[in-house]
Amino acid sequence: xxxxxxxxxxxxxxYSRRPALQEVTLVAEGxxxxxxxxxxxxxxxxxxxxxxxxxxxxxxxxLLGCDPGRSEGRLTIRRRLGYLPQEPGFHRSFTAFEFVDxxxxxxxxxxxxxxxxxxxxxxxxxxxxxxxxxxxxxxxGGMRRRLxxxxxxxxxxxxxVLDEPTVGLDPEQRLRxxxxxxxxxxxxxxxxxxxxxxxxxxxxxRVVVLVEGRVRFDGTPNELAGLAxxxxxxxxxxxxxxxxxxxxxxGLHRHVGEPPSGAERVEPTLEDGYLLxxxxxx
Amino acid sequence: MSWHTEPAMxxxxxxxxxxxxxxxxxxxxxxxxxxxxxxxxDLADRGRLDGVWERVVVAVEEPKRSxxxxxxxxxxxxxxxxRLVAATPSLSGAWVVAVALCLVFAVVAANAGSWGSTxxxxxxxxLPVAGIAVAYGPWLDPIYELSxxxxxxxxxxxxxxxxxxxxxxxxxxxAAALALPGPWWVAAAWLLPAFALTLATLALGSxxxxxxxxxxxxxxxxxxxxxxxxxxxxxxxAFRLGGQATCAVVALVAATVLARRRDTFEQGGxxx
Numbered sequence: 001x002x003x004x005x006x007x008x009x010x011x012x013x014x015y016s017r018r019p020a021l022q023e024v025t026l027v028a029e030g031x032x033x034x035x036x037x038x039x040x041x042x043x044x045x046x047x048x049x050x051x052x053x054x055x056x057x058x059x060x061x062x063l064l065g066c067d068p069g070r071s072e073g074r075l076t077i078r079r080r081l082g083y084l085p086q087e088p089g090f091h092r093s094f095t096a097f098e099f100v101d102x103x104x105x106x107x108x109x110x111x112x113x114x115x116x117x118x119x120x121x122x123x124x125x126x127x128x129x130x131x132x133x134x135x136x137x138x139x140x141g142g143m144r145r146r147l148x149x150x151x152x153x154x155x156x157x158x159x160x161v162l163d164e165p166t167v168g169l170d171p172e173q174r175l176r177x178x179x180x181x182x183x184x185x186x187x188x189x190x191x192x193x194x195x196x197x198x199x200x201x202x203x204x205x206r207v208v209v210l211v212e213g214r215v216r217f218d219g220t221p222n223e224l225a226g227l228a229x230x231x232x233x234x235x236x237x238x239x240x241x242x243x244x245x246x247x248x249x250x251g252l253h254r255h256v257g258e259p260p261s262g263a264e265r266v267e268p269t270l271e272d273g274y275l276l277x278x279x280x281x282x
Numbered sequence: 283m284s285w286h287t288e289p290a291m292x293x294x295x296x297x298x299x300x301x302x303x304x305x306x307x308x309x310x311x312x313x314x315x316x317x318x319x320x321x322x323x324d325l326a327d328r329g330r331l332d333g334v335w336e337r338v339v340v341a342v343e344e345p346k347r348s349x350x351x352x353x354x355x356x357x358x359x360x361x362x363x364x365r366l367v368a369a370t371p372s373l374s375g376a377w378v379v380a381v382a383l384c385l386v387f388a389v390v391a392a393n394a395g396s397w398g399s400t401x402x403x404x405x406x407x408x409l410p411v412a413g414i415a416v417a418y419g420p421w422l423d424p425i426y427e428l429s430x431x432x433x434x435x436x437x438x439x440x441x442x443x444x445x446x447x448x449x450x451x452x453x454x455x456x457a458a459a460l461a462l463p464g465p466w467w468v469a470a471a472w473l474l475p476a477f478a479l480t481l482a483t484l485a486l487g488s489x490x491x492x493x494x495x496x497x498x499x500x501x502x503x504x505x506x507x508x509x510x511x512x513x514x515x516x517x518x519x520a521f522r523l524g525g526q527a528t529c530a531v532v533a534l535v536a537a538t539v540l541a542r543r544r545d546t547f548e549q550g551g552x553x554x
Binding site: 048051052053071074075078079081083085088089090091092094095097098101102103105106107108110112113115116119120132133151 | 339340343344345346360361362365366369423424425426427428429430431432433434439545548
């Protein structure tokens with residue numbers, strides 16, 4: 001029987017005295033795993049540990065059947081890993097092609113012809129083939145985000161770690177991103193951290209919610225939405241007793257919380273369940 | 283167009299068997315005649331055309347090589363290594379110009395001032411240390427986090443960049459040192475300190491960030507050499523045999539520490 005792609009057991013990480021991750025246990029084997037959580041919940045720390053750029057203080061990590069704490073295991077993992085950091089940096093004076101080419105060398109693509117073919121392939125995947133020879137400093141924010149995604153796709157990795165990949169993308173680009181990720185999900189494991197519940201609903205058969213460094217929920221998007229079943233209602237006026245409420249585009253108020261009697265309950269979304277959980281955790 | 287290329291001649295052109303004069307004549311005709319171009323397309327060897335097209339694409343997309351990369355390729359450095367090294371921030375034109383200007387001022391001061399070559403000898407070893415500070419690390423390398431997650435050894439990348447920085451400084455400072463006043467050995471007296479300080483910075487960088495390590499080593503070096511001209515009758519005392527032997531010991535210890543702690547550059551780099 002093959003080992004899971006991702007195994008985290010009682011993972012812990014502290015920054016000075018502040019705990020960033022506490023007793024995080026996760027197992028994943030194939031598909032897209034969505035990580036949701038508010039700012040400071042530990043999502044980026046978790047993804048950095050999985051990307052082997054940060055060592056945990058406690059717990060056990062196995063990735064692609066290897067131990068990242070050992071040099072040979074780490075090398076094996078990095079050869080099969082694609083990583084998009086939350087704030088990817090760029091050599092701004094490079095062209096898009098030169099920059100991907102540079103990172104491809106770091107990924108051990110030594111042969112120039114093969115490397116350039118791979119550079120063209122990944123730039124094509126993110127729709128930047130026409131921008132290949134433009135300087136990075138002249139690319140828009142969305143284009144740079146796609147360029148960073150292209151770097152993560154070099155070598156067609158088995159484990160993709162994507163930290164907030166859709167930030168700065170317009171709606172069309174986000175749809176393209178979803179198509180790209182769902183095409184790659186077959187036979188691979190993708191860890192996707194995001195604030196966008198729509199992305200999780202569209203892409204992830206499983207979602208984990210991190211709050212204050214701990215796993216507060218691990219299940220399907222439907223199960224997360226189900227937490228708010230019977231607790232979401234629509235009214236003409238704002239209900240002060242609701243835990244959360246906001247005005248919809250139709251001019252009505254959508255409420256999450258304990259509904260008053262006779263309230264017009266509606267089917268909850270993933271966002272409702274997530275917000276209710278965050279409200280309960282606060 | 284009222285006339286067209288004969289089929290036999292088109293076939294010869296497609297195979298590349300025509301002499302230059304006929305080939306040029308056919309080519310001039312093809313530029314203006316669409317029916318003949320279409321006929322040629324049917325005759326052309328698809329594999330050969332694909333090969334030509336691929337070579338055109340590769341030639342067009344070939345990233346432009348920087349001056350540093352061209353120099354590295356000329357001295358036999360492999361293409362992919364030259365690409366990596368040439369992106370080192372401390373090999374940029376601005377950095378090289380800044381280093382050259384520092385050295386020019388130090389040489390002018392050595393020839394005009396009362397401190398002789400001491401200021402130059404104190405400054406030159408600090409230049410590669412400053413270069414390493416900007417060559418690697420989370421503060422100054424924009425893709426530091428990405429490079430940590432890549433399979434290429436971060437320790438190797440650090441050594442490549444440090445070597446390139448040291449080599450550039452040695453060439454510039456070596457040329458400037460020829461204009462120093464005083465005994466002949468003064469022109470080379472900064473070399474071993476530069477090597478020792480570079481290794482000390484790299485070794486200390488396995489405990490703290492490279493920029494912090496460079497600052498600590500730089501301050502320690504200034505604390506050692508700055509009082510010498512005021513305290514000693516011999517202003518070059520720190521750079522004579524005793525000082526050189528101390529630098530050799532520092533270099534040896536730092537190299538040992540670096541070799542033993544090389545794995546810290548690979549694991550959890552964002553912690554450092």
